[in-house]
Ligand code: ACM
């Protein structure tokens with residue numbers, strides 16, 4: 001796939017490959033010499049289309065299937081019939097012979113249940129095994145595989161979905177959809193590896209998305225990784241002993257070369273190392289950054305490709321102290337004193353306005369900035385366009401909070417004058433999982449309102465769907481709201497998520513915007529059966 005998932009463009013190049021048994025032995029030995037244990041993952045029962053394309057007899061429908069050309073979660077999965085278990089057990093036997101690890105990862109994540117619901121063999125299995133729903137069938141699947149792996153003297157580890165429908169008795173859990181699954185497993189005295197999307201997904205952006213190669217989404221700079229705590233405070237000291245550590249994940253949907261792999265791993269891996277050693281202190285990030293920068297010389301000597309995004313200019317929107325507009329903060333790991341900026345659209349030079357304090361933004365304008373040292377430009381030029389409306393910088397409250405993975409900037413993100421990028425949605429968007437946007441903006445005094453605007457995003461491969469409905473309500477006392485405009489799902493699609501709700505010249509101080517989450521994703525769509533993500537940005541009040 002070329003470009004973003006929603007573009008659906010392809011380069012038609014053959015993709016794939018395999019390791020021979022000798023390759024595997026070489027990798028395992030190389031790692032072992034460095035005191036590293038390789039844990040293989042054989043994914044089941046979902047993410048199975050590549051296997052089913054070659055062996056359609058282990059599916060529910062019999063196929064035929066084509067190997068996926070798009071990434072995502074596909075509906076065709078392994079059918080839990082006896083032949084499938086024999087097939088998977090043969091593979092696991094081969095894998096177990098090659099990898100000496102105590103744990104064998106059996107996947108377990110993202111398994112849609114649509115095929116199982118319609119499959120007579122699956123439904124029969126549920127009857128004979130007395131299983132009340134398809135989640136229990138998934139649990140049956142994992143427990144049966146666990147028995148096999150345990151009989152070979154090994155243990156299974158699986159993604160946190162293996163908690164659904166009942167955890168296999170000896171299984172360890174890898175918590176990726178947050179830390180909640182890991183907390184639940186540790187409380188049940190199961191071992192856990194923490195790997196939440198919020199801090200441990202290195203396929204997310206680490207620098208300003210506009211200046212980075214396209215990535216999956218999300219914004220996880222090295223400072224965020226460094227702030228991770230793998231033993232949440234919800235756990236008692238006894239329970240915390242079940243946390244084995246943390247893992248970073250680097251899925252390669254948008255990564256084609258080993259050099260790009262290095263770029264995504266370094267230097268974030270250094271931050272995660274201190275986290276799992278237990279020596280990190282998020283309050284002393286600046287100290288860590290100094291230590292980290294010393295490693296850059298070593299990376300250079302070893303020819304390791306690494307991200308220098310800390311030297312780029314990073315930006316942050318802050319609430320204004322004067323109650324007017326917002327503040328725009330610029331920073332670089334290099335001397336921030338060298339930052340120069342312009343507000344007239346021209347490219348910054350060493351004689352442009354020197355940056356010292358966060359810049360007050362009180363109107364629509366374009367700001368450009370770069371870092372200079374001895375008259376030489378040392379960073380890429382960043383460019384930020386600010387859109388202006390009556391809502392920018394105003395007090396905003398949310399009924400439901402966004403998910404931790406997509407909450408950078410908090411509620412202010414919706415009224416910061418920055419319109420989120422639709423193809424690189426790393427930041428500037430809030431993501432709500434299964435929940436509605438329910439935001440109230442206090443304009444400070446009654447204003448005449450002609451229209452309210454809102455941006456919503458759809459990227460089905462990432463389970464991000466447009467809302468079912470968007471509604472605007474107005475009030476003068478913040479208590480009694482009157483509904484004044486609505487848009488339904490087909491109207492939202494028609495405008496491609498750039499929503500304008502006309503309000504006929506009404507006066508109000510409080511503006512409430514409700515975008516109703518799609519809820520459970522319907523069969524036949526990516527993520528079917530799971531809760532949809534709702535991605536929203538900038539609310540404008542004009
Ligand atoms: C995962 O990222 N699907 C474990």
Ligand code: ZN
Pocket residue numbers: 059060078079080115116119120121122
């Ligand atoms: Zn089936």
